[in-house]
Amino acid sequence: MSGLGRYLRLLRIFWANAVATELEYRVNFWSNAFLSLFWLVWAAAGIGVYFRFTHAVRGWTYPEMLVVVGLFFAINGLRQAVITPNLARISEYVRLGTLDFLLTKPVDAQFMVSFRNVRIYSLLDPVLGLGLVAAGMTSAHRRLTVGGAATGLFFLACSIAILYAVSLALMSAGIGWVSSEGMDDLVQGLVETSRLPVALYRGVVQTALTVVLPVAFLTTVPAEALLGRGVGKAGLLAPVVAVISVALASAWWRRALRSYTGASA
Amino acid sequence: MGEVAALTSAYRGLLRVAVVQALTYRAQLVIWLLSSLFPLIMMTVWLSVVDQSGPAAGWDRSDFISYYVAAAVLFHLTTGDLAWNWDRDMRSGDLSFRLLKPVSPVHHHLAMDIGLVSVTAALLVPVALVATVVLDSLRYPIGPGTFVLFLVAVVLGFAVSFAMALTFAMGTFWSTQTANLYYLWWGAGAFLSGWVAPVSVLPEPLQRAAHVLPFRSVLGFPLELLLGRLDAGQIATGFAVGLAWLVGLIVVQQALWHRGIVRYQAVGG
Numbered sequence A: 001m002s003g004l005g006r007y008l009r010l011l012r013i014f015w016a017n018a019v020a021t022e023l024e025y026r027v028n029f030w031s032n033a034f035l036s037l038f039w040l041v042w043a044a045a046g047i048g049v050y051f052r053f054t055h056a057v058r059g060w061t062y063p064e065m066l067v068v069v070g071l072f073f074a075i076n077g078l079r080q081a082v083i084t085p086n087l088a089r090i091s092e093y094v095r096l097g098t099l100d101f102l103l104t105k106p107v108d109a110q111f112m113v114s115f116r117n118v119r120i121y122s123l124l125d126p127v128l129g130l131g132l133v134a135a136g137m138t139s140a141h142r143r144l145t146v147g148g149a150a151t152g153l154f155f156l157a158c159s160i161a162i163l164y165a166v167s168l169a170l171m172s173a174g175i176g177w178v179s180s181e182g183m184d185d186l187v188q189g190l191v192e193t194s195r196l197p198v199a200l201y202r203g204v205v206q207t208a209l210t211v212v213l214p215v216a217f218l219t220t221v222p223a224e225a226l227l228g229r230g231v232g233k234a235g236l237l238a239p240v241v242a243v244i245s246v247a248l249a250s251a252w253w254r255r256a257l258r259s260y261t262g263a264s265a
Numbered sequence B: 001m002g003e004v005a006a007l008t009s010a011y012r013g014l015l016r017v018a019v020v021q022a023l024t025y026r027a028q029l030v031i032w033l034l035s036s037l038f039p040l041i042m043m044t045v046w047l048s049v050v051d052q053s054g055p056a057a058g059w060d061r062s063d064f065i066s067y068y069v070a071a072a073v074l075f076h077l078t079t080g081d082l083a084w085n086w087d088r089d090m091r092s093g094d095l096s097f098r099l100l101k102p103v104s105p106v107h108h109h110l111a112m113d114i115g116l117v118s119v120t121a122a123l124l125v126p127v128a129l130v131a132t133v134v135l136d137s138l139r140y141p142i143g144p145g146t147f148v149l150f151l152v153a154v155v156l157g158f159a160v161s162f163a164m165a166l167t168f169a170m171g172t173f174w175s176t177q178t179a180n181l182y183y184l185w186w187g188a189g190a191f192l193s194g195w196v197a198p199v200s201v202l203p204e205p206l207q208r209a210a211h212v213l214p215f216r217s218v219l220g221f222p223l224e225l226l227l228g229r230l231d232a233g234q235i236a237t238g239f240a241v242g243l244a245w246l247v248g249l250i251v252v253q254q255a256l257w258h259r260g261i262v263r264y265q266a267v268g269g
Helices: A003-023 A026-052 A062-087 A090-096 A098-103 A109-115 A120-139 A146-177 A183-195 A203-212 A220-226 A233-259 B003-024 B026-035 B038-053 B061-078 B082-092 B094-100 B105-134 B144-173 B178-193 B204-212 B220-226 B232-263
Strands: none
Touching (some): A003 A026, A003 A120, A026 A062, A026 B038, A026 B178, A062 A109, A062 A146, A062 A183, A062 A220, A090 A146, A098 A109, A109 A146, A109 A233, A120 A220, A146 A183, A146 A233, A183 B038, A220 A233, B003 B105, B038 B061, B061 B144, B061 B220, B082 B094, B082 B144, B082 B178, B105 B144, B144 B178, B144 B220, B144 B232, B178 B204, B220 B232
């Protein structure tokens, strides 16, 4: 069987398992689904307060900003579904020796620590988020062109890759320093700043969020592409940053594994 | 030993544990403080709005900066972890163990929250004070008298917030979804408490609701007091609303506690 096919099959088994577990707690599922919808409305209403006083903030109208909020929801939902449950376990893996066990498996260790666990009900957030994106596009009177959709999806893929790289880098750090507690909070803090277009931040903060931290690429760039606003230089940079950050994070991960001596050592 | 004396000595022990616990996980505490960026994000946008279209409902740049910086600090001083901790205790079965102790689990959780808030305050308040002296934009134009009232309002805010969480926590005797229900309550309240935006820039109907519901006592009321935006009548009303809710919540919580504890069948260990 080919390598990729094998990994896809493994992923299906892991996630089917998670679905089965979740279905045991159906009330929990519905309650979480309702909560997701509630937070979506909450986020959309929250930024609505500004537009009582102005028509557009730094060139972003309310419907356009909803597109960014929708993408924020999508990205943040993926974070909660895939990154949080795995990242939170790293220090437990090291402490309990589970990592030694994972390393002996005939599967790539990076794959195992990154995708072994999933929180199914958080996958509803990306769906709801994309719904808000559609609503925002409609009320901004922007037709979604094929080109716009294609570039939008491309930049969304870049943004997911960047987010994954950040979390993998933190996992590598988790192996070295043992305690990964609070790391998920750091990723959350980073993603939280992508709730709004970076143009709304000012001066140093805006530069930092584009150059130092790749926040601009998370939601602003994909939103600009979807809205057909023209993404400028950031558009050229997004795939470069995505590729480089994933490569760097993977390299760091392999280095961390090399220096890892096992739980019992 | 008298009941009061016994409780005092129990609290001394519980508080020490709570403070040590909060200090043990101090790295986590710092990360948690750093990552609560929401008010600062909201502030940034207001600054853009004010730059473009002038003061919003009488709030200028410096007002928004002073408000949100204080909100970022005050949130940590009036909001504890009770709802979350209680739900966890219920699921893990730790509640049974706590019920066996001579001190009510409520005291245990109250001490835990006071410990967390004290350690957070020790970290944040000095930073906030230095920032206020150094930065021109941070303006809290009040005298010593109002400042004392502000401190009282903060304590009242903590009490109301704790009472709300505790009343919801009683729901765990009936349902496993209580924590989610509390998130809903908190989320709805975030608009009316002044967390999302100062109450006075909200639409009129929301403002009216905010002035009679408990949420504003937790955040908006002390903040407006600190910014010197309230006259004597408004201050008195604010305290009255907060106190009334505190008493009401305690009455409801007590009633639920007595019914719930009879119903309680241990889960797990």
